[in-house]
Amino acid sequence: MKVAIVHDWLTTWAGAEKALAELASCFPQAEIFTTVNFLASDELPALKGRVIHTSLIQRLPFARKHYRRYLPLMPLAIEQFDLKGFDLILSSSHAVAKGVLCDPGAVHICYCYSPMRYAWDMQHQYLRQTGKARGVASWLMRWQLHRLRQWDFISAQRVDHFVAISHYIKRRIARCYRRDAEVIYPPVQVERFRHDRPRDEFYFTASRMVPYKRIDLIIDAFNRMPDKRLVVIGDGPDRARLSAMAGPNVSVLGYQPDDVLVDYLERARAFLFMAEEDFGILPVEAQAAGAPVIGYGVGGLSETTLDGITGLWVAEQTSAGLIERVRQFEQRRRSEPDAFSPTACRQSAERFATANFRRAILSLVEQHLNR
Structure with a gap:
């Protein structure tokens, strides 16, 4: 069986990345796909020796420091991964990873940490924190988030099965995506x-x-x-x-x-x-x-x-x-x-x-x- 694991981005080793490591340990033959990978090899001991594919965003100017500014491009970037021939796709997603395009015969299971918070229920808080609550820049950002919500909902319909990290997130998935989800709690050492x-x-x-x-x-x-x-x-x-x-x-x-x-x-x-x-x-x-x-x-x-x-x-x-x-x-x-x-x-x-x-x-x- 050919397995692909798709993760949003590798820029820090936090809770989602620890879950990614455990997913990878379950499937030693899996290849990893992610929009950007800026972690040094010694920061990725759990993924040592894995094939890690990155997107076009990896090579864009200032991406290492400001990768989040390329968020409007990430839906396009994630859809460019060629997953033809993979039997199982596991997306590890709190943003765009679930939006990959899969073969019709493949099974796509999304381990979902949350629907995209800054595009849904935390939009207004996100605008305030980025200093874009008012003015022309605010309306441009609101339009981008509106389009991101549309893509987020549409791409959620490509997933065969959702898995939520908690019942709290299961309810959020139902509200945002109109999809049911099973619950498997994240791993803790x-x-x-x-x-x-x-x-x-x-x-x-x-x-x-x-x-x-x-x-x-x-x-x-x-x-x-x-x-x-x-x-x-x-x-x-x-x-x-x-x-x-x-x-x-x-x-x-x-x-x-x-x-x-x-x-x-x-x-x-x-x-x-x-x-x-x-x-x-x-x-x-x-x-x-x-x-x-x-x-x-x-x-x-x-x-x-x-x-x-x-x-x-x-x-x-x-x-x-x-x-x-x-x-x-x-x-x-x-x-x-x-x-x-x-x-x-x-x-x-x-x-x-x-x-x-x-x-x-x-x-x-x-x-x-x-x-």
């Missing part, structure tokens, strides 16, 4: 973490520092709880602003290597997460490390944590809501020393182990190929 280390007296969060992650809410909450300590790891466009607003009880450490991140997860009293996320790997990694999660109980977090058992859900995306739940968390820990146990957290995280992901993907592919 839970075996990397120990859950039996002593817990320290600090709370912890880690994230890319961009507005929708709502690190500002977490810092504001702890500024108003000066008797509690918060440690923040992460980097991004918002880092300077977030560092400036942090009080003396809040330590913003910026980017840290993976072993430091693991160490903090294994020792934290609890992990905090206030983003409305499609899935969210870090809350699962926190539970794998034995840390309960206190976070906004919408989106993926409502599927990956067990309210009252491996953490507490915050009802409103506000600092006041987080403060209330942190206080309830501490009261419960005082009255029930065994509440939110590291063992319960680890057992919850095991649901998302890489072995489970591989079994589910292989079973689904076999099921659809044999129809």
Whole structure:
């Protein structure tokens, strides 16, 4: 069987790329197709030795730094890949990968992280963040996003079977594409973490520092709880602003290597997460490390944590809501020393182990190929 795996772009090694690596491990003979690949060979250990095909965008001026500016060209670029002769196409998609043109006899399964957020429900936020909410440039951008939505919907109809990373995304796929989807949660390397280390007296969060992650809410909450300590790891466009607003009880450490991140997860009293996320790997990694999660109980977090058992859900995306739940968390820990146990957290995280992901993907592919 000839297999192609199509990924949007390879510019960083994050959650989608970790899922791509596991998909590739399921199909050792698969060839990889992507619009651009700007990762060094040592950043792609999981894809070492693979044939990786790139699109015309790879060779365009300034693409390495500004590949996102070529988004209007990406639908055309992804459709130029020649997949004739491939029996199985797996697209790993949050943007354009699902739009490849396949042989009529091929089976195309899309592992979908989300419909294109900036073209659908996050369009207005995207325009504000890029400084194009008003004026002539705004209307040009709105027209481009309108055309992108049209292509996104049409290209979704080429997919034979959708797989969503969460039930939250399954509903978004139904709303945007009018398509049903099965749910297979992304893989998390839970075996990397120990859950039996002593817990320290600090709370912890880690994230890319961009507005929708709502690190500002977490810092504001702890500024108003000066008797509690918060440690923040992460980097991004918002880092300077977030560092400036942090009080003396809040330590913003910026980017840290993976072993430091693991160490903090294994020792934290609890992990905090206030983003409305499609899935969210870090809350699962926190539970794998034995840390309960206190976070906004919408989106993926409502599927990956067990309210009252491996953490507490915050009802409103506000600092006041987080403060209330942190206080309830501490009261419960005082009255029930065994509440939110590291063992319960680890057992919850095991649901998302890489072995489970591989079994589910292989079973689904076999099921659809044999129809």
